[in-house]
Amino acid sequence: MTQDEPKAVPVPASEPSDAVASTPGALAGLSRRRLVTGAAGSALAGAAVGASITAGVLADGAPAAPSAVATDGADAVDLTASVPFYDQVHQGGIRTPPQRHCVYMTFTLADTATRQQLQVLLARWSAAISQLVQGKPIGSVQPARPDAVGGDTGEAHGLGPASLTVTVGLGPAVFGKRFGLQSFKPALLADLPRIPGDTLKPELTGGDLSLQACADDPQVAYHAVRNLARMVTTTARTHWVVLGFGRASAGPGQETPRNLMGFKDGTRNVSSDDDYERFVWLKDAGWMTGGTYQVARKILITIETWDFDRISDQQRIFGRTKDEGAPLTGQREFDTPDFALKADGEHVIDPTSHIALAAPENNAGVKILRRGYNFTDGLNDQGLLDAGLLFLSYQNDPQHFIELQSRLGRFDLLNEYIRHVGSAIFAIPPAPPAGRYIGQELFE
Ligand code: HEM
Structure with missing residues (x-):
């Protein structure tokens, strides 16, 4: 089992106080409960908050939600499974076997945001995520005082952890002058250049922070992002x-799922330990190592x-069959495509097919980890289905994505049917050890 595969890990009773003990400088006065319930804390008068939180459900030993098992094709899904947050080296949601659902949100830091507000937000988010992944609320769902506001919005109450992971990303602007964090800028983090074929909409592009919440229950993923978004307040x-x-x-x-074009997606992807080391994780990268x-x-x-x-x-267009997902030069899904094979003088797999352009064999051996989700926004203004692919990739060099997409954007036969409208890049820090928070090194 890899480090970040789902497994139920009981959180030691000492963990909350450890978290407080190691919280540095300006944060030292904040209790862990306040970090976790920051949204309510800033929305309410102090005394009322204290009362509602005390009556809340943060105490260790809070009941785990009931069990349920659902099936995903051939894969059984255990909605009681949980993925640990602390001490994992890498954040969850990257190597974690893809859960069934995802809510992805980006945020822009306010012009008035200070370095300390950023620090507090990352600390609060980390503390909250550590609770959410255990299926616990992040504050009182039903405060004792009638005039108090709930610390947790409540819609995941009674649901299991559903293998929730929340992956936190930091965008290029975090490392600009304004926060004094320039010296920490991850070496290869920069806004993506314009890529051939891009038809990006400004309202769907960029961001200073990202949250990727994945879970086997869509309500659990939505609840996580909703409650974390509630914490950003004025920051x-x-x-x-x-x-x-x-x-x-x-x-x-896992059985290979299908995208909305009806084709199996994810057949050839980064999967071995060696691939992860070579193409995904950062090594010897200072605070970003891992x-x-x-x-x-x-x-x-x-x-x-x-x-x-x-x-x-x-x-x-794909270079593969629709039902089996086999390369057009093979029979079975996992047969290796033969990009050189010709019949009647023509390549069997079109050189401008999606897989021929994207395969490592034709890209100097480069691989990226793809971890996408289907999405729909309902109908567009012409009454057509408004849907597509939320493409998420992880790589230790963004140039790998840029080069691949530059080729695809120019030549891919698939381009007739797709349009890239949103785009962003984030540095994904390593997972924190118990008692610390994501990005804490930036403030020490
Ligand atoms: C709506 C957009 C897209 C769709 C529907 C799509 C679909 C697919 C499908 C069906 C496959 C074949 C099965 C597999 O090996 O996983 C595939 C493979 C692949 N795709 Fe995409 N894809 C899309 C966008 C992208 C983008 C933006 C990139 C990268 C910039 C990309 C990179 C790859 C790679 C690297 C492979 C594996 C090729 C191989 O090694 O054979 N795809 N994609």
Whole structure:
């Protein structure tokens, strides 16, 4: 089992006080409860907050939610499973076998945000995430005093942890002059350049902070982001969000799911330990060691047009068969594609098919970890299905994504049916040890 695969880990009773004990400088006076319930704390008068939190449900030993098992194709999903947050080296939600649902949100830091506010936010988020991944609320759902506001919004009350992971990202602007963090800037973090084919919308592009909440229960993922967004108060505001409703990537041992184009997605992906070391995790990178870079792209699919395309054309576009997911040069899903094979003088796998352009064989061996989700926004203003792929990739060099997408953006046969409308890049710090918070090194 890898370090960040789901497994139930009881949190030691001493953990909350450890968290407080090691909280430095300006944060030292804040109790862990206050960190966790920061949103309510800032929204309410102090005394009332104290009372409501005391009556809350943060105490260790809070009842775990009831058990339930759902199935995902051949994969059984245990909604009581939990993924640990502390002491994992890498944040969850990257190597964690993809959960079934995802809520992805980015935030913009307020012009008035201070370095200390950023620090407090990261500390509060970390403390809250450590509770949420255990299926615990982050404050009182039903405060004792009638005039108090709940510390937790309540909609996950009674639901299991559902393997929730929340992955926190820091955008390029965090490391600008204003917070005095320039010397900590991850070496390869920079806004993505314009990439051929991009039709990005400003309202879906960029961000200073990101949250990727993945869970096997969509309400658990939504609850996590909603409650973390509630904590940003005046420090930041929400920027863009995608509600992913079905995974479009596979982890080891998982059946390969399908994207909204009906094709298996995730067949050839980063999967071995060696691949993760070579292509995903940062090594010898100072405070970012064990971290990585996240690229997010919101990609629209013109579904109605695609659905009228001939099957032979659909298969030519991907270079794979639709039912089995086999390369057009093979029989079975995991057969290795033969990009050189010709029949009647023509390549069997079109050199401008999606897989021919993206495969490591044709990109100097480069791989990126894809961890995408299908999404829908309902109908667009023309009454057409508004849906697509929330493409999420992790790589230890953003240039790997940039080069791949530059090729795809120019030549991919798939481009007739897709449009990149959203985009962002974030540095993903390593996971904190128990008692610390994500990015704490920046403030020491
Ligand atoms: C809506 C957009 C996209 C769709 C529907 C899509 C779908 C697919 C499908 C069906 C496969 C074949 C199965 C597999 O090996 O996983 C695939 C493979 C792949 N895709 Fe995409 N993809 C999209 C966007 C992208 C983007 C933006 C990138 C990177 C910039 C990318 C990189 C790859 C890579 C590296 C492979 C594996 C190729 C191989 O090794 O054979 N895809 N994609």
